[in-house]
Amino acid sequence: MIRSSDVLIVGAGPVGLTLGAELLRRGVAVRLVEKADRPHPHAKAIIMWPRALEALARIGAAEEVVARGHVIRAQNYSSGGRRLARTRFDGLTGTRHPYALSLPQEQTEAVLRERFLALGGEIEFGARFGGLRQDGGGVQVEFSGMDGAERWESRCRWLVGCDGAHSAVRRALGVPFTGASYPQQFLLADGPWETPLGHDEAHYYMTPSGVVVIVGLPAGQYRVFVSVAPDAPVDDPVRTVQEAASERVPVPVHLLGSPRTGVFRVHRRAAERFREGRVLLAGDAAHIHSPAGGQGLNTGIEDASSLAWRLAGVVHEARPESVLDEWERERRHVALSVVRDTDRQTRLWTMRGWRCRVRDAALHVAQATGVLDRTVVPRQAQLTLAYPGPRRRIGRLAVGGRLPDVPLPQGGWLHDLLRAAPDVCLVLFARPGSPGPDLAAGRWRTVPGVDVVQVESEAVRAALGLRGEVSAVVRPDGVVAEVDEIGGRRVTAWLERYLSPVPAARGGE
Ligand SMILES: Cc1cc2nc3c(=O)[nH]c(=O)nc-3n(C[C@H](O)[C@H](O)[C@H](O)COP(=O)(O)OP(=O)(O)OC[C@H]3O[C@@H](n4cnc5c(N)ncnc54)[C@H](O)[C@@H]3O)c2cc1C
Incomplete structure (x- = not known):
């Protein structure tokens, strides 16, 4: 064929x-x-x-x-049966999905x-x-x-x-x-577990013999995930997971039926x-x-x-x-x-000895100072991962970063305006009735492959931390490619570069 x-x-x-x-x-x-x-x-x-x-x-x-x-709304970290930290996901901003x-x-x-x-x-x-x-x-x-x-x-x-x-x-x-590969073995059992642990949360129990992670699944079920020593026998995964959970979690965790299991190594x-x-x-x-x-x-x-x-x-x-x-x-x-x-x-999961005490103290401080909520959770949610390049930003619009999604006063969300974009989107954040956007966008409105979106809302500009009128080029993957004051050269230069003809020899077959 x-x-x-x-x-x-x-x-x-x-x-x-x-x-x-x-x-x-x-x-x-x-x-x-x-x-x-x-x-x-x-x-x-x-x-x-x-x-x-x-x-x-x-x-x-x-x-x-x-x-x-x-929906999972929070995660909890415990060490030796004592809860050290708890982070809630509803503090995530700039997204309509403030959860895992x-x-x-x-x-x-x-x-x-x-x-x-x-x-x-x-x-x-x-x-x-x-x-x-x-x-x-x-x-x-x-x-x-x-x-x-x-x-x-x-x-x-x-x-x-x-x-x-x-x-x-x-x-x-x-x-x-x-x-490299980690030496430990990991096992999981997804199914009907009976436990008082919050079903809309993730629970990490770190102990000297290994970690147990428990996360709610749809239909009232849970995933129970454990690490065991590299050479531990795992011929009966259900029993191994049940025993690890009973030994390491300070509240009851009982399997009620047959789960789906998996045994794997991590790399x-x-x-x-x-x-x-x-x-x-x-x-x-x-x-x-x-x-x-x-x-x-x-x-x-x-x-x-x-x-x-x-x-x-x-x-x-x-x-x-x-x-x-x-x-x-x-x-x-x-x-x-x-x-x-x-x-x-x-590594935090699998620490032993004095390192556990250092880890526990660090987690406690990270929770108390708000570092977990402010830094770790947005990064885990991949919202703050940015691409290498110039670190230019205006308000919350950073070149190489994701365009935050914020509610629009007329209903819906900012990203909804981009969804239909065939290619790049020029977004103009302007004051109501301002003449700036027309001047800045006039030449791009008819250019194929560039979608021009005008957002005239003080609330949106406030949510994005924009004081003046700002234009941003947003790529089809939701990343801010360039940002400038409305009418600024940078945005125009970016679009001109982007739309410049492709040399024939490099365009494909
Ligand atoms: C226990 C466990 C828990 C995880 N939990 C999470 C989690 O909660 N969140 C998360 O983000 N990630 C998690 N991951 C990681 C996630 O499962 C993977 O990152 C994801 O499956 C990657 O998707 P993929 O399409 O790249 O590869 P895969 O899902 O591996 O798909 C590859 C496909 O290619 C096919 N294929 C392979 N070789 C060939 C070939 N020669 N010819 C044709 N087809 C081929 C395979 O059959 C397969 O269908 C977890 C992984 C594991 C093991």
Whole structure:
């Protein structure tokens, strides 16, 4: 079988599905191949943070995910049975989702599959990526069927490996996956647990024999997640999880029925490159981390969201290929930050001896001084992760940072105004009746690919900390690309650069 496509995505996990849906929405011919013969039922991620929900909103999947999910409002840290810290998520500002959403990954994937299919996509199950050869115009890809007997080749202009931690695409490129593995084993049991612990909260119990994390799931269930020693027998995972919970948690935690279980090792690694010519790596194929703080799925969905508009621009020959290097620079920076943050948290979980006393004192101080609420939680929610570059900001609008989402006086939210944007959006935050915006936006209103949005609300400007009239260029992934006073040169210069013609030789095939 030989079929060609603009973009071939390997792996129909959450990252491949998000990328596929975003590309279809942008008119790119996509093929999505998956080695399994059906969707995976494994118990993996549960926590979704606001920024990933915003990425899902852009492809029309957030509403259903939120409807199916269960809202988690706080997290509690205890050491030796004593509670040290508690942070509430409702203090998160600049988002309509001031919470963590708990939803088993296979349900998130089911919603994404529905969206991908509704946008005209097709998932080719039972197609295992085996190898690739690149040339100037595209990529020749080898596949095999489920039993390995059937083999075929296919061609695409661009290939994205969203094929998870053991990525065959990454191996075919020979890109090193640098990092290390944690010695402990981790087990989880999702199911009907009986406990007085708040169902809309996450509970971390750190003890010398390991950690227990308990988080509410939809339909009244809980996830109980434990670490055990590297060499501990885990042939009966249900018993191991129950015993660890009973021993380490100071209140009753009893399993009432049969749970879904998982036993796994945890790693911290990042690919040394996310792009090699016409092949890119996203999601777990590019970076893996400990599940501490629920970051992997979220980071992967944002990789996809921030890649899709650029790759679509390159395919349509409207953007130079260098935007893919910019994507790699930005997302590797985020991936390395997430690996560092989750590593720190995993080490906190597994400390012993005098280090536990230092950790407990530090957590206590972080709680008392508000550092957990002000700094740690917004970062965990990925709201404050910013890309490298100039640290220019006006009020809460920072170049390389996410555009905060704030309520509009007429109802709805600021991000709703961007959702329909085909490409970049020039947002003008003006005083009611001011002539400034017309002068500043006049030339852009008719330019294809630039959407101009005018927000004349004192409340919105106050919520964004803007004193004067300000214009901002917002990229399709919700990131502020440039900010200036209305009529300022910087915004105009950014748009002129962005819209400048692409040299023919670099525009694609
Ligand atoms: C126990 C656990 C708890 C977690 N909790 C959280 C959490 O709460 N929040 C969070 O954000 N993250 C969490 N994560 C991480 C999250 O599960 C991953 O980051 C996420 O699955 C990555 O998605 P992906 O699409 O990149 O890869 P995957 O989900 O691994 O999907 C890759 C797909 O590629 C397919 N594939 C592989 N090889 C090939 C091939 N050769 N050819 C064709 N197809 C192929 C696979 O079959 C699979 O369908 C958790 C992980 C674990 C294990």
